[in-house]
Amino acid sequence: MTDRRTLRQNQGPSATRIIGVGSFQPERIVTNDDLSKIMETDDQWIRDRVGIVERRFADKDELLVDMAVKAGTAALIDSGVDPSEVDTVIVPNCTMPSGIPNAAAQVADRIGIKAPGAFDLNAACAGFCYGLGVASDLIRAGSAGKVLVIGAEKLTDSVDPTDRANAIIFADGAGAVLVGPSDTPGIGPVTWGSAGDLVDTISMRDHRYIHQEGQAVFRWATTQIAPIALKALELAGLEPSDVDVLIPHQANLRIVESIAKKLRAKGAREDMDVADDIRYSGNTSSASIPLALDHMRKTGRAKTGDVVLAIGFGAGLSYAGQAFICP
Template sequence: MTLRLKQGAAATRVLGIGSTQPDRVVTNDDLSKIMDTNDQWIRDRVGIIERRFADKDELLVDMAVKAGTSALADAGVQPSEVDTVIVPNCTMPSPIPNAAAQVADRLGIKRAGAFDLNAACAGFCYALGVASDLIRAGSSGKVLVIGAEKLTDWVDPVDRANAIIFADGAGAAVVGPAEEPGIGPVAWGSAGDLVDTIYTRDHRYLTQEGQSVFRWATTQIAPIALKALELAGLQPSDVDVLVPHQANLRIVDAIAKKLRVNGAREDMVVADDIKYSGNTSSASIPMALDHMRAKGSVKAGDIVLAIGFGAGLSYAGQAFICP
């Protein structure tokens, strides 16, 4: 007996994006009132000017629903058309139940395949790669990917090394079939020997060895970005928009500089959403792109190079066409 396989789409593309952030704005001056820090110290080290913190009763799932609603509207896709929901995150209050099934139900996406994906700050790029492959394999028709994080639940509020960096929010993308490729192959991997550089202390507080992570990211991530371009058959000069995970503005600048040394254009737009959003882990890439598009600095049809990296250590990236 021969098993039968489904026929998937020839290619995939991002159909729409959306994002949401909490209303509460927290400035560097606000943080200086509760810990030994100041505005200039924070700007010099990580580039953040302000970030958004969710209220206690605003849950990760709540933000994921808002971002998913926005992305579906942008894509012109009805919930009934979506059959799979993936929620990359690393900050649910408990591992069970997952976020995805709750989000799918609240969005009116019934009987969907629904799962969370934990690759920390690389989560969105991991999930985008999985979504694209599910559609091409015939396992899914349209997939909603929502990177959502409530990092303030997992950060010691007076830890000056980490509380200044992390924030809350959600960013989403709808992925669907296409006749021509709109999402390139994912370039991904991990460095499990460096697992102790980002971890949860006492199973309660997120902690990272900042200098170790900085050295790793500024030396190892640009080659992964170049690999993603190679897999997609693109040159660095083809990239219109670079959206690295918004971990640290100095890391973002270092990645952009290395790509330009390898042929990227001087007019390549580089995401700097961390200035006003902080580090939102798996939400940072779709949120940054959504904000850039709203400001008019990127447009439909632009070639986007996304690259995520974080705890694990995990990394992933791909090129795709901006919806």
């Protein structure tokens, strides 16, 4: 007779890896000069302070869900995996227009993934690294087989178009990875955390537009994030000199460069390639890391087998990062 107190728990494969990457950006390119026609700003100020040359804005009827479908489909095509083999879909985002419905279920349905576990995950600009960590651990626990993680944002709906501190930074897009089991370790442990005492530094106060205390966020990101990135390496059993490609959340090029400088001071190589996707994509929050990964793979900057270190940070305040092997 079965002991009623005995309950079975799952156990999955010991290792996971990223097996496909894809992204999507809206067609409409918005240059700094375009913005200077509608607000008091100029190309040089934006390039110097944030490093952005141009960004992509979605059209009015192009939704977060539409972009997520395109990025997720591209990741599946890249992996060669059929949608029927995917059982879980996670959509990190912070700009779905309402709490319900979530993005994940409808995105999955439109991609052709039938009845998956599907949920959104909101850790703002840290969302992709949270999602990747959750996906990897779900598989290792035996709760999921293959997980599609799609960071997608339509930030232009949440930015006052006349607010020159924010309207120059944020943009729209989506990036996705497919995560699956692996014979060898391909995704290091996630390190994550938060600083809820700084919650007011980035928020949607009126439930409409993003407000941020730019300098406070800048100080926090340039002092607190590099140590988290180093911890992610340590958890993965790696040294800073092992990193081939660094992909920090593309918040501001000066923040990205500051993190890279701090890692180099701890032994990261001078030839470590540092993502600068913000130049042509802007800040796309939870989409920025997979977007940069996809672009760096397509241009040969991130190669199969490279050690990639990703680190996300943003509203919450929240942060998360992990090392992984480039597919």
